[in-house]
Amino acid sequence: MTSAVSSITTHDPARRARSLGSQLVRDLGVVAVLAAASLAAGLAMNRYYPAPLPMVFQTPEQRFDAELTTLVAAPPFKIAPAATIGLDEFRSAVDNKSALILDARPSVFFEQGHVPGALNLARDDFAHDYRSLSGVLQAATDKRVIVYCSGGECHDSRLVANALLSLGFSNVSVFTGGWEAWSAAGLPASTGSGK
The missing domain is CATH 1.20.5 (Single alpha-helices involved in coiled-coils or other helix-helix interfaces)
Incomplete structure:
Protein backbone atom coordinates (compact mmCIF):
# COMPACT_ATOMS: atom_id res chain seq x y z
CA MET A 1 0.00 0.00 0.00
CA TYR A 49 -3.87 61.68 15.42
CA PRO A 50 -3.57 65.24 16.88
CA ALA A 51 -0.27 65.84 15.05
CA PRO A 52 -0.43 63.65 11.92
CA LEU A 53 2.66 62.81 9.91
CA PRO A 54 2.75 64.38 6.44
CA MET A 55 2.15 62.00 3.55
CA VAL A 56 4.84 63.75 1.47
CA PHE A 57 8.31 64.50 2.80
CA GLN A 58 8.95 68.17 3.60
CA THR A 59 12.22 69.77 4.60
CA PRO A 60 12.26 71.62 7.93
CA GLU A 61 12.14 74.92 6.00
CA GLN A 62 9.06 73.78 4.07
CA ARG A 63 7.33 72.72 7.30
CA PHE A 64 8.19 76.08 8.91
CA ASP A 65 6.84 77.95 5.89
CA ALA A 66 3.62 75.92 6.00
CA GLU A 67 3.15 76.66 9.71
CA LEU A 68 3.74 80.40 9.17
CA THR A 69 1.35 80.44 6.22
CA THR A 70 -1.30 78.75 8.36
CA LEU A 71 -0.82 81.36 11.09
CA VAL A 72 -1.27 84.32 8.78
CA ALA A 73 -4.21 82.71 6.93
CA ALA A 74 -6.35 82.63 10.07
CA PRO A 75 -9.58 84.60 9.83
CA PRO A 76 -9.39 88.27 10.84
CA PHE A 77 -9.87 88.78 14.53
CA LYS A 78 -11.10 91.70 16.58
CA ILE A 79 -8.23 93.54 18.18
CA ALA A 80 -8.99 95.10 21.52
CA PRO A 81 -9.24 98.92 21.32
CA ALA A 82 -5.93 99.26 23.16
CA ALA A 83 -4.21 97.30 20.39
CA THR A 84 -5.17 99.77 17.64
CA ILE A 85 -3.68 103.23 17.28
CA GLY A 86 -4.52 106.38 15.37
CA LEU A 87 -2.44 108.60 13.10
CA ASP A 88 -1.02 110.88 15.82
CA GLU A 89 0.29 108.03 17.95
CA PHE A 90 1.63 106.23 14.87
CA ARG A 91 3.39 109.35 13.62
CA SER A 92 4.95 109.87 17.05
CA ALA A 93 6.26 106.28 17.08
CA VAL A 94 7.72 106.71 13.57
CA ASP A 95 9.32 110.07 14.38
CA ASN A 96 10.79 108.86 17.69
CA LYS A 97 11.79 105.46 16.26
CA SER A 98 10.19 103.95 19.36
CA ALA A 99 8.67 100.94 17.59
CA LEU A 100 9.40 98.44 14.87
CA ILE A 101 7.14 99.47 11.98
CA LEU A 102 5.94 96.68 9.68
CA ASP A 103 4.12 97.13 6.38
CA ALA A 104 1.82 94.16 5.67
CA ARG A 105 1.09 95.10 2.04
CA PRO A 106 2.46 93.13 -0.92
CA SER A 107 6.03 94.08 -1.86
CA VAL A 108 4.96 95.77 -5.11
CA PHE A 109 2.95 98.35 -3.12
CA PHE A 110 5.65 98.65 -0.46
CA GLU A 111 8.24 99.51 -3.13
CA GLN A 112 5.97 102.20 -4.62
CA GLY A 113 5.77 103.98 -1.26
CA HIS A 114 5.91 103.20 2.45
CA VAL A 115 6.38 104.82 5.84
CA PRO A 116 10.08 105.75 6.33
CA GLY A 117 11.88 103.08 8.35
CA ALA A 118 9.17 100.45 7.81
CA LEU A 119 10.05 96.87 6.94
CA ASN A 120 7.96 94.81 4.56
CA LEU A 121 6.36 91.77 6.21
CA ALA A 122 3.73 91.10 3.56
CA ARG A 123 0.74 88.97 4.48
CA ASP A 124 0.74 87.28 1.06
CA ASP A 125 4.40 86.23 1.38
CA PHE A 126 4.57 86.03 5.17
CA ALA A 127 6.74 82.91 5.51
CA HIS A 128 9.42 84.18 3.11
CA ASP A 129 9.48 87.71 4.57
CA TYR A 130 9.46 86.42 8.15
CA ARG A 131 12.51 84.24 7.45
CA SER A 132 14.37 87.08 5.70
CA LEU A 133 13.64 89.46 8.61
CA SER A 134 14.13 86.84 11.34
CA GLY A 135 17.17 88.55 12.88
CA VAL A 136 15.39 91.89 13.27
CA LEU A 137 12.13 90.28 14.36
CA GLN A 138 13.70 88.00 16.98
CA ALA A 139 15.38 91.02 18.55
CA ALA A 140 11.99 92.75 18.78
CA THR A 141 9.83 90.08 20.46
CA ASP A 142 9.52 92.18 23.64
CA LYS A 143 9.61 95.59 21.93
CA ARG A 144 6.74 97.59 20.54
CA VAL A 145 5.69 96.51 17.03
CA ILE A 146 3.20 98.43 14.89
CA VAL A 147 1.73 96.88 11.75
CA TYR A 148 -0.10 98.74 9.00
CA CYS A 149 -1.48 97.95 5.56
CA SER A 150 -3.48 99.95 3.01
CA GLY A 151 -6.04 101.14 5.54
CA GLY A 152 -9.81 101.19 5.34
CA GLU A 153 -11.13 97.66 4.84
CA CYS A 154 -7.66 96.08 4.59
CA HIS A 155 -7.26 93.21 7.06
CA ASP A 156 -3.66 92.30 6.18
CA SER A 157 -2.27 94.23 9.15
CA ARG A 158 -4.65 92.43 11.53
CA LEU A 159 -3.68 89.03 10.11
CA VAL A 160 0.04 89.78 10.40
CA ALA A 161 -0.46 91.16 13.93
CA ASN A 162 -2.34 88.00 14.92
CA ALA A 163 0.44 85.80 13.51
CA LEU A 164 3.09 87.80 15.41
CA LEU A 165 1.13 87.49 18.65
CA SER A 166 0.89 83.73 18.06
CA LEU A 167 4.66 83.62 17.52
CA GLY A 168 5.31 85.17 20.95
CA PHE A 169 5.49 88.90 20.27
CA SER A 170 4.07 90.63 23.31
CA ASN A 171 3.43 94.25 22.26
CA VAL A 172 1.80 94.37 18.82
CA SER A 173 -0.48 97.19 17.65
CA VAL A 174 -2.26 97.95 14.39
CA PHE A 175 -2.35 101.39 12.78
CA THR A 176 -5.85 101.16 11.32
CA GLY A 177 -5.54 104.24 9.10
CA GLY A 178 -2.76 102.51 7.17
CA TRP A 179 -0.92 103.85 4.16
CA GLU A 180 -4.08 105.65 3.01
CA ALA A 181 -4.21 107.89 6.13
CA TRP A 182 -0.43 108.40 6.17
CA SER A 183 -0.22 109.55 2.56
CA ALA A 184 -3.46 111.60 2.77
CA ALA A 185 -1.87 113.59 5.62
CA GLY A 186 1.04 114.46 3.30
CA LEU A 187 3.60 112.77 5.56
CA PRO A 188 7.01 111.68 4.23
CA ALA A 189 7.31 108.48 2.22
CA SER A 190 10.14 106.20 1.16
CA THR A 191 10.27 104.11 -1.99
CA GLY A 192 12.11 100.97 -3.03
CA SER A 193 12.61 97.72 -1.20
CA GLY A 194 14.23 99.35 1.85
CA LYS A 195 16.27 96.19 2.49
Missing part, protein backbone atom coordinates in the same frame (compact mmCIF):
# COMPACT_ATOMS: atom_id res chain seq x y z
CA THR A 2 2.77 2.43 0.74
CA SER A 3 4.15 1.86 -2.69
CA ALA A 4 0.84 2.96 -4.23
CA VAL A 5 0.78 6.25 -2.25
CA SER A 6 4.42 7.00 -2.97
CA SER A 7 3.93 6.29 -6.64
CA ILE A 8 1.10 8.88 -6.78
CA THR A 9 3.11 11.63 -5.07
CA THR A 10 6.32 11.00 -6.93
CA HIS A 11 4.84 9.95 -10.23
CA ASP A 12 2.63 13.01 -10.88
CA PRO A 13 4.96 16.07 -10.88
CA ALA A 14 2.36 18.22 -12.69
CA ARG A 15 -0.18 17.62 -9.94
CA ARG A 16 2.42 18.41 -7.29
CA ALA A 17 3.42 21.66 -9.09
CA ARG A 18 -0.22 22.74 -9.32
CA SER A 19 -0.67 22.05 -5.63
CA LEU A 20 2.44 24.07 -4.71
CA GLY A 21 1.40 26.88 -7.10
CA SER A 22 -2.07 27.17 -5.61
CA GLN A 23 -0.60 27.16 -2.09
CA LEU A 24 1.81 29.96 -3.10
CA VAL A 25 -1.03 32.03 -4.59
CA ARG A 26 -3.10 31.58 -1.41
CA ASP A 27 -0.13 32.62 0.78
CA LEU A 28 0.57 35.69 -1.35
CA GLY A 29 -3.12 36.61 -1.21
CA VAL A 30 -3.09 36.44 2.59
CA VAL A 31 0.07 38.59 2.71
CA ALA A 32 -1.53 41.17 0.36
CA VAL A 33 -4.71 41.32 2.48
CA LEU A 34 -2.67 41.75 5.67
CA ALA A 35 -0.56 44.49 4.05
CA ALA A 36 -3.66 46.35 2.81
CA ALA A 37 -5.33 46.09 6.23
CA SER A 38 -2.17 47.35 7.95
CA LEU A 39 -1.90 50.28 5.53
CA ALA A 40 -5.56 51.20 6.03
CA ALA A 41 -5.21 51.03 9.83
CA GLY A 42 -2.04 53.17 9.73
CA LEU A 43 -3.62 55.81 7.50
CA ALA A 44 -6.73 55.95 9.69
CA MET A 45 -4.66 56.32 12.86
CA ASN A 46 -2.52 59.05 11.26
CA ARG A 47 -5.62 60.91 10.04
CA TYR A 48 -7.12 61.16 13.53
Whole structure:
Protein backbone atom coordinates (compact mmCIF):
# COMPACT_ATOMS: atom_id res chain seq x y z
CA MET A 1 0.00 0.00 0.00
CA THR A 2 2.77 2.43 0.74
CA SER A 3 4.15 1.86 -2.69
CA ALA A 4 0.84 2.96 -4.23
CA VAL A 5 0.78 6.25 -2.25
CA SER A 6 4.42 7.00 -2.97
CA SER A 7 3.93 6.29 -6.64
CA ILE A 8 1.10 8.88 -6.78
CA THR A 9 3.11 11.63 -5.07
CA THR A 10 6.32 11.00 -6.93
CA HIS A 11 4.84 9.95 -10.23
CA ASP A 12 2.63 13.01 -10.88
CA PRO A 13 4.96 16.07 -10.88
CA ALA A 14 2.36 18.22 -12.69
CA ARG A 15 -0.18 17.62 -9.94
CA ARG A 16 2.42 18.41 -7.29
CA ALA A 17 3.42 21.66 -9.09
CA ARG A 18 -0.22 22.74 -9.32
CA SER A 19 -0.67 22.05 -5.63
CA LEU A 20 2.44 24.07 -4.71
CA GLY A 21 1.40 26.88 -7.10
CA SER A 22 -2.07 27.17 -5.61
CA GLN A 23 -0.60 27.16 -2.09
CA LEU A 24 1.81 29.96 -3.10
CA VAL A 25 -1.03 32.03 -4.59
CA ARG A 26 -3.10 31.58 -1.41
CA ASP A 27 -0.13 32.62 0.78
CA LEU A 28 0.57 35.69 -1.35
CA GLY A 29 -3.12 36.61 -1.21
CA VAL A 30 -3.09 36.44 2.59
CA VAL A 31 0.07 38.59 2.71
CA ALA A 32 -1.53 41.17 0.36
CA VAL A 33 -4.71 41.32 2.48
CA LEU A 34 -2.67 41.75 5.67
CA ALA A 35 -0.56 44.49 4.05
CA ALA A 36 -3.66 46.35 2.81
CA ALA A 37 -5.33 46.09 6.23
CA SER A 38 -2.17 47.35 7.95
CA LEU A 39 -1.90 50.28 5.53
CA ALA A 40 -5.56 51.20 6.03
CA ALA A 41 -5.21 51.03 9.83
CA GLY A 42 -2.04 53.17 9.73
CA LEU A 43 -3.62 55.81 7.50
CA ALA A 44 -6.73 55.95 9.69
CA MET A 45 -4.66 56.32 12.86
CA ASN A 46 -2.52 59.05 11.26
CA ARG A 47 -5.62 60.91 10.04
CA TYR A 48 -7.12 61.16 13.53
CA TYR A 49 -3.87 61.68 15.42
CA PRO A 50 -3.57 65.24 16.88
CA ALA A 51 -0.27 65.84 15.05
CA PRO A 52 -0.43 63.65 11.92
CA LEU A 53 2.66 62.81 9.91
CA PRO A 54 2.75 64.38 6.44
CA MET A 55 2.15 62.00 3.55
CA VAL A 56 4.84 63.75 1.47
CA PHE A 57 8.31 64.50 2.80
CA GLN A 58 8.95 68.17 3.60
CA THR A 59 12.22 69.77 4.60
CA PRO A 60 12.26 71.62 7.93
CA GLU A 61 12.14 74.92 6.00
CA GLN A 62 9.06 73.78 4.07
CA ARG A 63 7.33 72.72 7.30
CA PHE A 64 8.19 76.08 8.91
CA ASP A 65 6.84 77.95 5.89
CA ALA A 66 3.62 75.92 6.00
CA GLU A 67 3.15 76.66 9.71
CA LEU A 68 3.74 80.40 9.17
CA THR A 69 1.35 80.44 6.22
CA THR A 70 -1.30 78.75 8.36
CA LEU A 71 -0.82 81.36 11.09
CA VAL A 72 -1.27 84.32 8.78
CA ALA A 73 -4.21 82.71 6.93
CA ALA A 74 -6.35 82.63 10.07
CA PRO A 75 -9.58 84.60 9.83
CA PRO A 76 -9.39 88.27 10.84
CA PHE A 77 -9.87 88.78 14.53
CA LYS A 78 -11.10 91.70 16.58
CA ILE A 79 -8.23 93.54 18.18
CA ALA A 80 -8.99 95.10 21.52
CA PRO A 81 -9.24 98.92 21.32
CA ALA A 82 -5.93 99.26 23.16
CA ALA A 83 -4.21 97.30 20.39
CA THR A 84 -5.17 99.77 17.64
CA ILE A 85 -3.68 103.23 17.28
CA GLY A 86 -4.52 106.38 15.37
CA LEU A 87 -2.44 108.60 13.10
CA ASP A 88 -1.02 110.88 15.82
CA GLU A 89 0.29 108.03 17.95
CA PHE A 90 1.63 106.23 14.87
CA ARG A 91 3.39 109.35 13.62
CA SER A 92 4.95 109.87 17.05
CA ALA A 93 6.26 106.28 17.08
CA VAL A 94 7.72 106.71 13.57
CA ASP A 95 9.32 110.07 14.38
CA ASN A 96 10.79 108.86 17.69
CA LYS A 97 11.79 105.46 16.26
CA SER A 98 10.19 103.95 19.36
CA ALA A 99 8.67 100.94 17.59
CA LEU A 100 9.40 98.44 14.87
CA ILE A 101 7.14 99.47 11.98
CA LEU A 102 5.94 96.68 9.68
CA ASP A 103 4.12 97.13 6.38
CA ALA A 104 1.82 94.16 5.67
CA ARG A 105 1.09 95.10 2.04
CA PRO A 106 2.46 93.13 -0.92
CA SER A 107 6.03 94.08 -1.86
CA VAL A 108 4.96 95.77 -5.11
CA PHE A 109 2.95 98.35 -3.12
CA PHE A 110 5.65 98.65 -0.46
CA GLU A 111 8.24 99.51 -3.13
CA GLN A 112 5.97 102.20 -4.62
CA GLY A 113 5.77 103.98 -1.26
CA HIS A 114 5.91 103.20 2.45
CA VAL A 115 6.38 104.82 5.84
CA PRO A 116 10.08 105.75 6.33
CA GLY A 117 11.88 103.08 8.35
CA ALA A 118 9.17 100.45 7.81
CA LEU A 119 10.05 96.87 6.94
CA ASN A 120 7.96 94.81 4.56
CA LEU A 121 6.36 91.77 6.21
CA ALA A 122 3.73 91.10 3.56
CA ARG A 123 0.74 88.97 4.48
CA ASP A 124 0.74 87.28 1.06
CA ASP A 125 4.40 86.23 1.38
CA PHE A 126 4.57 86.03 5.17
CA ALA A 127 6.74 82.91 5.51
CA HIS A 128 9.42 84.18 3.11
CA ASP A 129 9.48 87.71 4.57
CA TYR A 130 9.46 86.42 8.15
CA ARG A 131 12.51 84.24 7.45
CA SER A 132 14.37 87.08 5.70
CA LEU A 133 13.64 89.46 8.61
CA SER A 134 14.13 86.84 11.34
CA GLY A 135 17.17 88.55 12.88
CA VAL A 136 15.39 91.89 13.27
CA LEU A 137 12.13 90.28 14.36
CA GLN A 138 13.70 88.00 16.98
CA ALA A 139 15.38 91.02 18.55
CA ALA A 140 11.99 92.75 18.78
CA THR A 141 9.83 90.08 20.46
CA ASP A 142 9.52 92.18 23.64
CA LYS A 143 9.61 95.59 21.93
CA ARG A 144 6.74 97.59 20.54
CA VAL A 145 5.69 96.51 17.03
CA ILE A 146 3.20 98.43 14.89
CA VAL A 147 1.73 96.88 11.75
CA TYR A 148 -0.10 98.74 9.00
CA CYS A 149 -1.48 97.95 5.56
CA SER A 150 -3.48 99.95 3.01
CA GLY A 151 -6.04 101.14 5.54
CA GLY A 152 -9.81 101.19 5.34
CA GLU A 153 -11.13 97.66 4.84
CA CYS A 154 -7.66 96.08 4.59
CA HIS A 155 -7.26 93.21 7.06
CA ASP A 156 -3.66 92.30 6.18
CA SER A 157 -2.27 94.23 9.15
CA ARG A 158 -4.65 92.43 11.53
CA LEU A 159 -3.68 89.03 10.11
CA VAL A 160 0.04 89.78 10.40
CA ALA A 161 -0.46 91.16 13.93
CA ASN A 162 -2.34 88.00 14.92
CA ALA A 163 0.44 85.80 13.51
CA LEU A 164 3.09 87.80 15.41
CA LEU A 165 1.13 87.49 18.65
CA SER A 166 0.89 83.73 18.06
CA LEU A 167 4.66 83.62 17.52
CA GLY A 168 5.31 85.17 20.95
CA PHE A 169 5.49 88.90 20.27
CA SER A 170 4.07 90.63 23.31
CA ASN A 171 3.43 94.25 22.26
CA VAL A 172 1.80 94.37 18.82
CA SER A 173 -0.48 97.19 17.65
CA VAL A 174 -2.26 97.95 14.39
CA PHE A 175 -2.35 101.39 12.78
CA THR A 176 -5.85 101.16 11.32
CA GLY A 177 -5.54 104.24 9.10
CA GLY A 178 -2.76 102.51 7.17
CA TRP A 179 -0.92 103.85 4.16
CA GLU A 180 -4.08 105.65 3.01
CA ALA A 181 -4.21 107.89 6.13
CA TRP A 182 -0.43 108.40 6.17
CA SER A 183 -0.22 109.55 2.56
CA ALA A 184 -3.46 111.60 2.77
CA ALA A 185 -1.87 113.59 5.62
CA GLY A 186 1.04 114.46 3.30
CA LEU A 187 3.60 112.77 5.56
CA PRO A 188 7.01 111.68 4.23
CA ALA A 189 7.31 108.48 2.22
CA SER A 190 10.14 106.20 1.16
CA THR A 191 10.27 104.11 -1.99
CA GLY A 192 12.11 100.97 -3.03
CA SER A 193 12.61 97.72 -1.20
CA GLY A 194 14.23 99.35 1.85
CA LYS A 195 16.27 96.19 2.49
